[in-house]
Amino acid sequence: MDFICQSTKSIAQELLGKKLSFNYEGKWVSGYIVETEAYLGVVDQACHSYQGKRTPRVESLYLEGGAVYVYQMHRQHLLNIVTREAGVPEAVLIRAIQPVDHLELMISNRNKEGLDVSNGPGKLTQAMGITKALDGTLVGVGTLKITEGLQPRHISASPRIGIPNKGEWTEAPLRFYVTGNPYVSQMPKKSMVVAAESWENKKIRNQPNFS
């Protein structure tokens, strides 16, 4: 996947359905990405690099696309993937996943089960065991991987969560999610569908087609 030669908005949408895997104590814990947000760098009032702000905490945002930016707020870690070329501080926040491998480990890490395991940005990092140790590393070369997964049947956009009083940046539709997937944060029960129905049907592989 190309994290450099595309707009951050495109990457945020392309990440939906990709499989996110983290090596936690020797086990590849994983899930399909179902919700993301784009943060558009120096012009974006909601972005940590707004107006070129550069402090030790946000340093990773200035790395090349494919770098990992993890920061902490309250007691949670939030996971971002840096986009664009080095020096252009844009990123995509991973907000929710649908668990795939080692669900039992995620349940144990969260001390919760069901949708509460990973339907929020702080929840999914806790479930997978992601900490600040990942900050500044590169996707694909260390303990974090992003690989092919499923194809969303439909993608929805909305304003980003938790960005009050930032004018046009509060309203900008920079949050993207797999329509109807129950693991999307703050999804009304009424709008949920069975998880499998939010994805395109899997192609049947390794099977001859006799029609």
Added chain:
DNA sequence: ACGTAGATCGCCT
């Protein structure tokens, strides 16, 4: 289903 409060910490100012 929704709103509100409280937690309790690293990182800036």
Added chain:
DNA sequence: GGCGATCTACGTA
């Protein structure tokens, strides 16, 4: 000293 790109528990319908 103040403030979050959040989460949880606990009110109330």
